[in-house]
Amino acid sequence: MKKLNILLIKSYVGPLIVTFFIAIFFLLMQFLWKWIEDFIGKGLEWTFILEVMGYTAASLVPMALPLAVLLASVMTFGNLGEHYELTAMKSAGISLQKVMQPLIIIITLISISAFFFSNNVLPHTQLKMATLLYDLTHKRPEVNIKEGVFNNDIEGYSIKVGRKNKNTGMMYDFMIYNHTQRVGNTEVTLADSGEIKFTPDKRNMIIRLYNGESFTEVYERKKTEKKYPHRRDIFSKETIMFDLSGFDMKHVDEQIFKNNYRMMNLKQLTEITDSLKEIYNVRKKKTGKRIISYNYFRFENKVLNPTDTSALLKDSLQKYHTIENMPVIIDLDSMYENFNNYRRQKAVNFAKDYATRAIANIESSSKDLYERGKWIRKHELEWYRKFSLSFACIIFFFIGAPLGAIIRKGGFGMPFLVSILMFMIYYLISVTGDKLVREGEIPVFIGAWLSSAILFPLGFFLTYKATRDSALLSTEAYSNVIKKIMKIFKFKKTSKQ
16 A cells, blocks of 8 residues: 555656646746836846746746646646556545545645745745846836837936837837926927937936937026027937936835735734724724714704804804803704895805715715725735645645546546636636726625635545546547437437438
């Protein structure tokens, strides 16, 4: 039995390592596809790029590891089933559960390691990656120049390009505003095209513009009638140099990102969530009291004060008197009937204006509380994610192992398709649950464990079917059913003839 366990562990660990790095590679390629335009041709050092890639790969482990566990499980048990090794084990009296026992121990160790990685290592890698990407987009202004959006990273200038040619690096429809004189939009440069280069020491950025014109408003010192004089310069080629001495690639202070929920461990998330909830509850109580005091009982203080001489209440206070420190009950309908037309119209207008302001105040307070609640839910969701990675590995093993035993196909073909399909289902349910939690539609606990709650019974069902040698996903069983149906149709045709 020991030799069999060693054989199973060797058969599983090999595919697990290979599929894990394959998953990391594909996810990393997706990240590169998004950022490749900003990495290539920007004068970045190769060490910086490798550092970004390394931290990015570490941050992708929560997605790659469950997928690798699923794919390796399907491949391993698919190979055993395809070569009738599972059949031989069952003939020797070894059940599928007993075959899975040594691998269950391996998966348990992997899940525990995944928890410690998610709690201790992942926040650090997320922090480093966020810092490096911030350096990339804010310390090098040309990286952050997007199509159709003004960029203000270089102090005193606003730069916009209409479109970029990713192959040649040329940019088209340049518009550059010069605000260095701090007198408004008095100088603007337009160009059909241009390109961005750097000096060898990387301390200056050079923009070469082609086929454009510059407009400069001339400042008038006289306070007489303005004639708005300006100067127009037409050029076929012009070079503008920007000093980047303040944009050196030095790492930004990591303290900027440490308050983000993705950069925290369980202890930090618990502490910050408790603090946020306390602030939220205090804010909620104060908001409720303020709305009741200033909106619902708007005239309470004025009615209780007999010295009030406002025009709106003057006539009413003459007819109704107050006993000191005692409230007065006033019939508002009767008060309104005693007003003349002017006072009535003024009262109605005042009520409309006040109602509008009250509604705006309530909506603003409601939006503030909603955003605060959403921020709290994000922290709580991240807290549960520390455990969901570990549990996902266990779930995918109990899905992948019986699936492989049922399919009985090894290699990368069928196992890869089945694994991708199951992982997509898990990912879509997780994303849906996260979105519902952020919007406050469902409790955080339910949204965090929604995908696990749906797929765990599936793993139990597949394990049960595989133990009983079910032909649930056997291609041979389905082909036999199709053949029987075809024979029935052929028999009917011959009988009619």
